[in-house]
Amino acid sequence: MRLAKGCHLRVSRFSFFCGKKSRDAATAGISSFEFTPENFMNPDLPRGLRIQDVPIVPATDESLEGFGNVVHNPDDFTCEKGNFEIVPWPVSGWRSLDPHTGDEAGTVEGDFDVDWCGDFFYGKNLAIASVNNHYLDGLGAPPAEATHEEPGSGDGEFIYLWMSDYHPDGGQLFWPDRPIPFVVTLGPSVKGDEIEPSDMQAFAVSPGQGVYFHPGTWHNGVYVSKEYCPARFLTRQGRVHARVSCSWANEFQTLLRVPLNFTPTAP
Template sequence: MSDDERFDYMNPDVAAGLPHFEVPLVRATPESFAGYGTIVSDHTTHQVPITKWPHNGWRPVDPGTGDEGGYLQGDFDFWWEGEVLLGQNLAVQDKYILGWSVNPEDARWDAEEPDRSKLLIWHANHHPDGGQLFYPMDNQPFIAALAKTDDDMKPEDWVAFYCDGSFGICIDAGIWHEAIVPLVPKARFFDKQGAVHARVSADFPKEFGVLLSVPLDLKKMQEG
């Protein structure tokens, strides 16, 4: 992707008939979430980490500088329309098709009784400039799929975390993520992230020839 190109998040270019790569589903606890970020009980006081500005020369960045860009924060809404999951991040003024509960070529926006036992996602990203906080404003359960590898991330690096709605999560800088998936038709989250908002993206269909399948059926959850 060139510097002049941007992902068209509301019109993803996804080939038909792609296989699904299912990721494991685990319960989010302080122990299982270690290495991805932190469990957050109070979004009003939690400090979201900001990455110090990098410098390639031999002189160091002065203490107390390089991490003063501040934050963006606001509502992050997620909602289902039939078999399509959408998101709108008001903190950065972006709107997305995040995924589908069936193959995208078959997905119906007006499905009356959709099967939402999984979410098929086509895209993921990470933010090198800082962490990102997601806190459920309505205390509803949700699932977050994450990977803690570098730019050589692969589908098998992913884990989906079930969160029961009594807490939020703050993922570390560099943690791959995509949709926060509500287990209700719509949900609102408090979002806080670095104002630089650097975004490094991956396209699963084009890079790996698959859609990443995030289980939403809690019967598939692995304990321990």
């Protein structure tokens, strides 16, 4: 595990994290769902959730504009090179941070493992020093039909997402340990906490490529079809590892349905 330090970043781009009023809980149906380790692994997902189909496009630097970048080599995005974004620590008053301070935690990296168990798609982030690092990232069928028994009840064409999250403290990179296709589902950072299911967009990453997300970009791991699982990725992210999550199922009574086998041609 390597530790990179000393990234510097313009603060203005992430000003939405500070001083923004939240939605009125009385009118917006704010979720009371708590992303504890137990709930993240085994959420109580109700039946009858609405299905929101998420559009998918090939992942390119052009299509990912505003979300991040395609990665051709994980060493291309590092703090040392000045292009792995770490957000300076927020100040509590009107005085600004002193130069070259507030971002010195840098990045942490390690393995991110994913695999299917019947219809349940799990991820485990081994890069972070938290017990809250094992997730139910999605399902291969609606909750009422999902089973842990192989081969599952889903047809393998879609993954159903019940949540997404963002990291306000830094970017995140995913790089597979072998050239396989995978899918990510992203939401724009400018939406902040006002994100809605219709804001999400899926991107199909070609074999031999990885992906980098800007800080604040809504996401939730990487999605891999069963034929390529179990799969292991290198992940690199801000060492602080602040995570802000939204339960689509709890807040919007919705599941995001994402195409899983949209495979772009290899570069």
